[in-house]
Amino acid sequence: xxxxxxxxxxxxxxxxxxxxxxxxxxxxxxxxxxxxxxxxxxxxxxxxxxxxxxxxxxxxxxxxxxxxxxxxxxxxxxxxxxxxxxxxxxxxxxxxxxxxxxxxxxxxxxxxxxxxxxxxxxxxxxxxxxxxxxxxxxxxxxxxxxxxxxxxxxxxxxxxxxxxxxxxxxxxxxxxxxxxxxxxxxxxxxxxxxxxxxxxxxxxxxxxxxxxxxxxxxxxxxxxxxxxxxxxxxxxxxxxxxxxxxxxxxxxxxxxxxxxxxxxxxxxxx
Numbered sequence: 001x002x003x004x005x006x007x008x009x010x011x012x013x014x015x016x017x018x019x020x021x022x023x024x025x026x027x028x029x030x031x032x033x034x035x036x037x038x039x040x041x042x043x044x045x046x047x048x049x050x051x052x053x054x055x056x057x058x059x060x061x062x063x064x065x066x067x068x069x070x071x072x073x074x075x076x077x078x079x080x081x082x083x084x085x086x087x088x089x090x091x092x093x094x095x096x097x098x099x100x101x102x103x104x105x106x107x108x109x110x111x112x113x114x115x116x117x118x119x120x121x122x123x124x125x126x127x128x129x130x131x132x133x134x135x136x137x138x139x140x141x142x143x144x145x146x147x148x149x150x151x152x153x154x155x156x157x158x159x160x161x162x163x164x165x166x167x168x169x170x171x172x173x174x175x176x177x178x179x180x181x182x183x184x185x186x187x188x189x190x191x192x193x194x195x196x197x198x199x200x201x202x203x204x205x206x207x208x209x210x211x212x213x214x215x216x217x218x219x220x221x222x223x224x225x226x227x228x229x230x231x232x233x234x235x236x237x238x239x240x241x242x243x244x245x246x247x248x249x250x251x252x253x254x255x256x257x258x259x260x261x262x263x264x265x266x267x268x269x270x
Contacts, residue, residue, distance in 0.1 A: 032132040032133050032156075032157060033078055033079075033130055033131045033132060033133070034074075034076045034077050034078065034079075034131065034132075034133040034134070034135065034153050035077070035078070035079040035080070035081060035127050035131040035133070035134055035135070036071040036077050036079070036080045036081070036134075036135040036136075036137055036203060037081045037083065037120060037123035037124065037127075037134060037135065037136050037137070038064070038067055038068065038071065038080065038081070038082050038083065038123075038136075038137050038138075038139050039083045039112060039116050039119040039120050039123065039136070039138070039139065040054035040055075040064050040067075040082055040083060040084060040085070040092070040112070040139035041083055041084060041085045041086065041088075041111075041112030041113065041116075041119045053139070053140055053248070054067070054139035054140065055088075055091075055092075055095075056248075056254070058142060058248075058254065058257055058258065058261065059258060059261045059262075061099065062095060062099075063139060063140065063142045063248060063257075064082065064092070064095065064139045064142075065095060065096075065099045065101075066142030066143065067137060067138070067139045067140075067141065067142045067144075068080055068082065068096070068101065068107070069101065069102075070137075070141075070142065070143065070144045070145075070146070070149065071105075071135065071137055071149060071203065072101055072102045072104075072105040073102075073146040073149070074146050074149040074150050074153065075104070076149070076150060076153040076154075077105060077135065077149070077153075078104070078105060078106065079105065079106045079107075079108065079127070079128070079131060080105060080106070080107050080108070081107075081108045081109075081110060081123045081126055081127065082096070082107065082108070082109045082110075082139075083110055083111075083112040083119040083120070083122055083123040084109055084110070084111055084112055085111075085112060086111045086112055086113070086114075087111075088111075089109050089110065089111045092109050093109045096109065108126060110122055110123060110126045115221065117215070117221065117222060120136055120215070120225060121215045123136075124208075124211065124212060124215060127208070131208060132207070132208050133153060133156050133157070133205060133206070133207065133208060134205070134206050134208045134211050135149070135152065135153070135202075135203035135204065135205050135206075136202060136203060136204050136206070136211075136225050137202045137203035137204075138202045138247060140247050140248045140249065141201060141202050141245050141246065141247050141248070142248065142257065143244045143245065143246075143257060143260050143261070144165075144201070144202070144203065144242065144244070144245035145242050145244060145245070147242070148165050148201075148203075148239075148240075148241060148242045148245055149203055151165065151239045151240065152164075152165055152203055152204070152205035152239060153205055155205065155237060155239050156205040156206065156207060160205075160207075160235065160236075160237045161206065161207045161210040161229060161234050161235060161236075162204070162205070162206050162207070162210060162211075162225075162226050162229040162230075162234065162235070162236040162237070163204065163205040163206070163236070163237055163238075163239055164200050164201070164202075164204045164205075164224075164226045164236060164237075164238055164239075165200075165201045165202070165203070165204075165238070165239050165240065165241035165242070165245065166198035166199060166200045166201060166238045166239075166240075166241045167198065167199050167201065167240070167241040167242070167243065168194075168195075168197075168198060168199075169194055169197050169198070169199055171194075172191065172194055173191070173192055173194060173197060174188045174189075174190075174191055175188070175189045175190040175191070175192060176188055176189055177189055198238055199241075200224060200226070200238075200241075201241040201242075201245045201246075201247075202224075202245070204224060204225055204226050206225065206229065210229060210232075210234060211225060211228075211229070213232065214228035214229050214231070214232055215228065217231075217232060218231050218232070244260055
């Protein structure tokens, strides 16, 4: 393992002009290299006091390590960039060195910024030029199955500039007018048609040039990278997500995540 990505294998087409994954011929898209960026600089205050959320233990292993392993489990991912807390890059590097990770995948740690958007941009800036497809994955989604990761990569390789995994909603959703006083009653404005709604997960996948352009263009504070691509007027497509790719945000989510890991150990020898 090293903090530098491995050199690209010799390619007889290396002197040809570079093309983005979304605009390249099918054969070139199939060879496009994929890197995953994991922003892990947030504090995660809703999870309670303690270490940054990404470093909280899950079955004795930091959530971040679970998330890194989830990305590295895909043979399509050859580099994982972890964006650490601004003052925690050394600690994260030590974690990656201590925990067993696949030899076929390279790992890089860079300091993050004050916001998630800034951290993702810093991760993008650190990517070597040979990577044409970028996954952006929440460190707080430690249990995403490899099939979901592979489905996102494949959809980008097939020409989509932006891809998100998502699941149908189980609950009816109400659009409300926010209360004037926190905790006060909120008038219902509308009831969206549930069949047309999806709960979005990560990793979200992008043609690299598209994601770079989005970060250079969109300055609003956003909750996910796909919405930035939407603001460019480009298509974002959805592939099936998975119920185990939930986000660990509150203490009850930790309990659920522990249960999922226990079931995996029992059923799959995870």
